[in-house]
Amino acid sequence: MKPALLEVMRMNRICRMVLATCLGSFILVIFYFQIMRRSPFGVDICCRKGSRSPLQELYSPTQPELSNTAVLHQMRRDQVTDTCRANSAMSRKRRVLTPNDLKHLVVDEDHELIYCYVPKVACTNWKRLMMVLTGRGKYSDPMEIPANEAHVSANLKTLNQYSIPEINHRLKSYMKFLFVREPFERLVSAYRNKFTQKYNTSFHKRYGTKIIKRQRKNATQEALRRGDDVKFEEFVAYLIDPHTQREEPFNEHWQTVYSLCHPCHIHYDLVGKYETLEEDSNYVLQLAGVGSYLKFPSYAKSTRTTDEMTTEFFQNISSEHQTQLYEVYKLDFLMFNYSVPSYLKLE
Helix, strand or coil: CHHHHHHHHHHHHHHHHHHHHHHHHHHHHHHHHHHHHHCCCCHHHHCCCCCCCHHHHHHCCCCHHHHHHHHHHHHHHHHHHHHHHHCHHHHCCCCCCCHHHHCCEEEECCCCEEEECCCCCCHHHHHHHHHHHHCCCCCCCHHHCCHHHHCCHHHCCEHHHCCHHHHHHHHHHCEEEEEECCHHHHHHHHHHHHHCCCCCHHHHHHHHHHHHHHHCCCCCHHHHHHCCCCCHHHHHHHHHCHHHHHHCCCCCCCCCHHHHHCCCCCCCCEEEEHHHHHHHHHHHHHHCCCCCCCCCCCCCCCCCCCHHHHHHHHCCCCHHHHHHHHHHHHHHHHHCCCCCCCCCCCC
């Protein structure tokens, strides 16, 4: 009698375990299909393993229409390599990068991408895209993400958050890309955004007051206190002042691309340009395997800084200061194949 009772109890426990397992699996399946139904990416985002990586598709394209584009990007890579080699004394002053040097490199584990963001080169929209790519269904339309949310550091993972072996693995295996812009157009864009907009009080206080104190003779007490009326000539004088860089690194909005992204130490597989922004961005998304349902946000921004605006801003800059400023940004001009602007009067 006793063995029979024990056998019945054992069978009851087994049945309960089987029932719990089946129920758990059923809930998991329902949850999975709910996620799949909500996510605009479906299988692509959660099950990338087994498909070709962006790196493979870039260097060995299976889509014929991407072959010509691959040639263009090989030329851009060669331009960076040749410039680094020709200017090795200047471009490789630092032999080793520290984790702090990698804080601009945003990582997408799901699609094996690393994006080095450069302020004033559509980085807000690219951060939005990276949030969609890494959000696993949390976001679908990049333009529904508020601009300020795109710049919250906790919303994206950067390469400096990994261990050294993990960093090396990702640098070797992931497709690394960045976007660049004509250096002086980017500089004028930064000046207009940070020093001519009344809402940027933090920049006025931190940088504007310092620039006015150093560069403006007989500055009023109000100007020294507020720092909200910095002239472009004063901004340029601040940038070329040797004391400025000895004091602290440039702010990221006017720091050189080669100092932000370290292209002479990190081999970038793809260099996109602001001048061909949509085309290059959508090429990256195609390589990542999401180009059929995710596009770079397209909209006309009437306030964007143009070449004509940049020319006007430089009219009041002396040829001596133009020459010194060009030296500061020279590597960016050379690396990314931007010619010396026709409006410059270099000495």
